[in-house]
Amino acid sequence: MTETEEVPVKALTGRRAELKHAYTLYKQNPVVVAGSIIAVGSVVLALLSNVIVNPNIWQVEQLGLRLCWNNPAFSWPVTNVFDCPGATYPLGTDSWGRDLLQMIILALPLDMEISLTIVVSATLIGVALGSFAAYVGGKVDEAILRVTDIFFALPALVLAIVVMTILGRTIMNLTIAVLIPWWPIYVRLIRSQVLSEKERPYVEALRSTGASPIRILFLHILPNTIYPVIVQMTLDIGNVILTFSALMFLGFSPNPLLPELGNLVTEGISYVFTAPWLIVFPGLTILIVVLGFNLLGDGVRDVLDPRLRR
């Protein structure tokens, strides 16, 4: 009809505008979108794995089906490839006769769960200690820095191996062993952020109104310094999977039958030139999952970069 009174248009402001802008930036970057699809896809697959695949199948050995390959789409330049009787196994079978594709799907939730546990715990410990050290300053800050220096003097894998040697071989000990070298990174990260944020005028204003240090730290400083931590967390999910599966590969797993990506590669060591699919496909899965999280982390960093914000 005819235009009547002016309809006031509600402009997007503040947080909603930032998120919309961030989403626009995100959509413009195809590589990041691919990475987030991979990452989200692997999480969804991990959550649904017990529905897709029978979760008890990794304990069943079918020796008649060992090391066979009957996927017609690809053939290996290996002599004496045993053809599987019965059903088609798209990725072949392993040395206990279990379907490799099902093993890989079963391995995803374990890897994801442990990786998330480690990353979240490392972040909590690191952020707590780091922000405390930065805010309090002085001797406490020095002491915590020296402690992180000790942990930075050894590569993560070496420290994890040392811890695993002394503790037994269980999943809980593996989680602790990878957590121990990981938390100091977050301490340093949050410490440098909080140190620079602490000098801002608004912190002084808050202090002068009588806000308690804990309130200032958690309600005001931390939300402004959290972005690098989020980026690091996303990247670390992939890196922890790499370290953790490397530990399993080296032989620290509690059960050689356990469906875990590094463990599946260990099975294939004796058959490198006779059944190469045992190593190729689990490793390829690790590569794809870690690549997805690394791409996602890069994208998050690009999107949340303060210099690109309006």
Added chain:
Amino acid sequence: MFLLIFVLFAISLIVFYMARGALPPEYSLAPYITPRMTDVQKLQLAQSLGVAAASCPSYQAFSSHDPQCVAPLWGQYVVWLGLVAQGNWGYSQLPGLAGTARTWDVFTGRFPFTAQLAIGASIVTFVIAFPMGIISATQNNKLPDHASRIAALVGYSLPIYWFGYMLQIVFVLYLAVGGKGLFQGSGALATECAICFSSPGSINTFTGMPILDSVLSGNLPYFWDSFLSTVLPIIALSLATLSSLTRIVRSSMMEALRQDYVLLARSKGLRERVVVYRHALRNAMLPAITVSGVIFSTLLGGVVLTETVFAYPGIGQAIVSASLVVDINFLELYVLVIASILVITNLCVDMIYAVLDPRIRY
């Protein structure tokens, strides 16, 4: 310097307490026992090492974890420090050695191989990453940039051990280089492979590193064989560090090229090459040098995986065997050496950084 001493003491204390506190007392004694000792001799040795209390009645009481028979941990630590200061790290418990070789000898025998891998991988990393990062930054958002970014991301996400096996599969199965025995030691010490292709005679040992020693001894077939045996492990090892260094060089070069002085240099009419290499690169190198300490740390961690995959006789392989049999002394020695290497590297990096950046003066 004080940092080095503090870190070494702290690490040795932590590892010592964890190891000897969590494990049964026989493990502490095992590296010092020769195979034919009687129980009386073992008890005397345990008491002289400070592992067993002086009042311990018998070796059976000691090994049954009688709490009055085992000396307190701080006392054991002091005695252990004394032994280590004299160079006595006990006998190696690694499989295949059966306590015949001293831990120190095993370590120093294997260390040059790992050094060879690490030095080779560092050279490859720096030689390839800098040009790639510079090309990526100067051709920003064009095809070489995208290609190298994706390659760097893939290299950064690879599991090293998988890549090592993939290299072996490609070379042996698809390119038909060498037979099945190539690169495949069974993991036991005796069949590890530093010369995998032929038996080219012998060399004199100068540094312990086969590549250098063979050149110094004039035995060129040996050099060629050891070079070929080292190439694939170096490629596998350096891919991850190569990728992260490329990304850092790229981002710091892009940062440097955005600066005002680059605009001035271009407007003065300087050639692009001079602008990039003489002006921008010098300032872009600083973050890359800072991160080289971290890269070296990643290399030393990756060495463990690479040596296991290629059955390469270095200390990375040995630490995996040592953790299976819980050889505490080897563990301590390895940890202390790696820690001192990394702390010294970081100190050198800081000093180089202070020299290169005139804004920093201690």
